[in-house]
Amino acid sequence: MARSLLDSFDCSEDRLKKVVANALGGADDGELFLEYREGEALVLDDGRLKTASFNTDQGFGLRAVAGEATGYAHSSDLSEASLKRASEAVAAVKHGYSGKLAAAPQGTNRRLYGDDNPIAAPGFEAKARLLQEIDAWLRARDPRVRQVTASLTASWQHVEILRADGHLARDIRPLVRFNVSVVVGDGDRQESGSYxxxxxxxxxDFLAEDSWQFAAGEALRQALVNLDARPAPAGTFDIVLASGWPGVMLHEAVGHGLEGDFNRKKTSAFAGLMGQQVAAKGVTVVDDGTMAERRGSLTIDDEGTPSARNILIEDGKLVGYMQDRQNARLMGMKPTGNGRRESYAHEPMPRMTNTYMTAGDKTPEEIIASVKKGVYAVSFGGGQVDITSGKFVFGCTEAYMIEDGKVTHPIKGAMLIGNGPDAMHRVSMVGNDMKLDTGIGMCGKAGQGVPVGVGQPHLRMDRMTVGGTQA
Incomplete structure (x- = not known):
C-alpha cells in the first residue's frame, strides 16, 4: 500500500485540512486534488529505439466552486506555503458569495483494477528487445514491409481528493498500451495499417507471444488490404459499421453532445431534448466506468464520485447526461461519476469513460446481406465533430464495398460525413455482437486528454454521405 500523498507536505495532516477548510468555507463545492504519477514510453521506429523516456510528476490542484464560477490554482510544490497561496487565489471566487458546501460523494469499496505499478515488469531491456523482435518478425513475414513502428507505454497514477469536511478519497490507477503500425509498399505505392x-x-496479457504476434499480424493485414484498395466512391450509400473500434464515431458524434456542461450552456445539439426521441428505436447508448480493467474505467472520478453505469439513450429516447458535481448541481441532477481531469494542473469537467451502444438482435451476416450497394467501414482513423451543430467527418482506415449483399473489394480514402443526431435516426439494424475496442482510446476536450473506451455492435445506417476520391 502506497503511503498517503498528504504525507508529502511539510506540515501535519490536521494543518492541511484546516487550510483546505478555510479556503472552501462559503463555497458551494471544491476539493484539494493531489496526484503522483510515473510514466514510461519506449518507441521503436524503423529498427531503432527512437524514444525511451521515464518521468515522474506530482502536485496539487485546489478548487473552489461558487455558483457557475470556479477558482482554481495548482502547484508542483507540496508545501504549506504554496497551499496557502493557492487558497488565497481561489478564495477570490467567493467574494460576496454565500454558499452551502455540498455533501461529500458516497464512498466505495469497489476495486476495478489492481494497485501494482505496470512499469516495473518486464524491465527496460526486455521491453526494448521485444520491440526489436516485433520489427524483425514483421519484416520476415512479408518483403513488402518498409517501415515498422512499435511502442510500449505505461503509467501509474496515485490520486487523493480531500474535501473541506475532511473526507478523503483515494485511487491508484495503472494504465498500459501496446501499439504497432506498419508501412508496406509495392513500387511507388505505400499504405499503412495499425493495431x-x-x-x-x-x-x-499483451506481451505474451501469441498476443503481440496477433496484434502485429493485424497491423500487417490492414496495411496489405489498403495496398490493394481502390479509390472510394463519393455519394450517398447505406453504411455498415463493424463492431468495436468504430464506436469512436458514436463517442464523438453523440457522446460529447451528452456531456452535462454543453447541455447546461445549451451549446449541444441535444440540449433541451431530454425525454425525446433522439435516435432510432432499438438504439441504446451507455457510458459505463465500472468495467474491470478497461482503459476508460475509474473506481472513482477525479472529484471522488464513484463511477457508474449511466444509460444516456434508451430505445432511442434521451434519458440522461454525463455529469460532474458542478453541472449536476446547477441542472438539478445527480453527479454520475464523470468528473475527470488530465492532471492536478487541470480542472475537472464532464467527460466520458467507456461509451458504447448495446447489442440488438441481428447477426452481422444479416446486416451485410441486407445492403444492395454500400460501404462496410471496419476501422476509423481521425475525425472531427462540431458539438453545437453535431456535424462530423471521419476517415476510414479500413473499408470495403458491399455489392448485392456481399463484401467485395477494399476501398481507400472513404470519409463518413454526417450529423450526430440525424445519423442516430438513420440506424436501421443493430447487431447482436457488441464489443468494446481493444483499449486504445484517447479523448480530447478543452485542451485536456484522458483515456477512454468505445464500443458498439455491427450497425446499418441508411443513406449516409460518403466523401471519396471517385465521383
Whole structure:
C-alpha cells in the first residue's frame, strides 16, 4: 500500500485540512486534488529505439466552486506555503458569495483494477528487445514491409481528493498500451495499417507471444488490404459499421453532445431534448466506468464520485447526461461519476469513460446481406465533430464495398460525413455482437486528454454521405 500523498507536505495532516477548510468555507463545492504519477514510453521506429523516456510528476490542484464560477490554482510544490497561496487565489471566487458546501460523494469499496505499478515488469531491456523482435518478425513475414513502428507505454497514477469536511478519497490507477503500425509498399505505392491494445492492468496479457504476434499480424493485414484498395466512391450509400473500434464515431458524434456542461450552456445539439426521441428505436447508448480493467474505467472520478453505469439513450429516447458535481448541481441532477481531469494542473469537467451502444438482435451476416450497394467501414482513423451543430467527418482506415449483399473489394480514402443526431435516426439494424475496442482510446476536450473506451455492435445506417476520391 502506497503511503498517503498528504504525507508529502511539510506540515501535519490536521494543518492541511484546516487550510483546505478555510479556503472552501462559503463555497458551494471544491476539493484539494493531489496526484503522483510515473510514466514510461519506449518507441521503436524503423529498427531503432527512437524514444525511451521515464518521468515522474506530482502536485496539487485546489478548487473552489461558487455558483457557475470556479477558482482554481495548482502547484508542483507540496508545501504549506504554496497551499496557502493557492487558497488565497481561489478564495477570490467567493467574494460576496454565500454558499452551502455540498455533501461529500458516497464512498466505495469497489476495486476495478489492481494497485501494482505496470512499469516495473518486464524491465527496460526486455521491453526494448521485444520491440526489436516485433520489427524483425514483421519484416520476415512479408518483403513488402518498409517501415515498422512499435511502442510500449505505461503509467501509474496515485490520486487523493480531500474535501473541506475532511473526507478523503483515494485511487491508484495503472494504465498500459501496446501499439504497432506498419508501412508496406509495392513500387511507388505505400499504405499503412495499425493495431493497438491496452487497459488498466500489467503488460503480461499483451506481451505474451501469441498476443503481440496477433496484434502485429493485424497491423500487417490492414496495411496489405489498403495496398490493394481502390479509390472510394463519393455519394450517398447505406453504411455498415463493424463492431468495436468504430464506436469512436458514436463517442464523438453523440457522446460529447451528452456531456452535462454543453447541455447546461445549451451549446449541444441535444440540449433541451431530454425525454425525446433522439435516435432510432432499438438504439441504446451507455457510458459505463465500472468495467474491470478497461482503459476508460475509474473506481472513482477525479472529484471522488464513484463511477457508474449511466444509460444516456434508451430505445432511442434521451434519458440522461454525463455529469460532474458542478453541472449536476446547477441542472438539478445527480453527479454520475464523470468528473475527470488530465492532471492536478487541470480542472475537472464532464467527460466520458467507456461509451458504447448495446447489442440488438441481428447477426452481422444479416446486416451485410441486407445492403444492395454500400460501404462496410471496419476501422476509423481521425475525425472531427462540431458539438453545437453535431456535424462530423471521419476517415476510414479500413473499408470495403458491399455489392448485392456481399463484401467485395477494399476501398481507400472513404470519409463518413454526417450529423450526430440525424445519423442516430438513420440506424436501421443493430447487431447482436457488441464489443468494446481493444483499449486504445484517447479523448480530447478543452485542451485536456484522458483515456477512454468505445464500443458498439455491427450497425446499418441508411443513406449516409460518403466523401471519396471517385465521383
Amino acid at each position: 493497438g491494445m491496452g487497459g488498466r492492468k500489467s503488460f503480461g
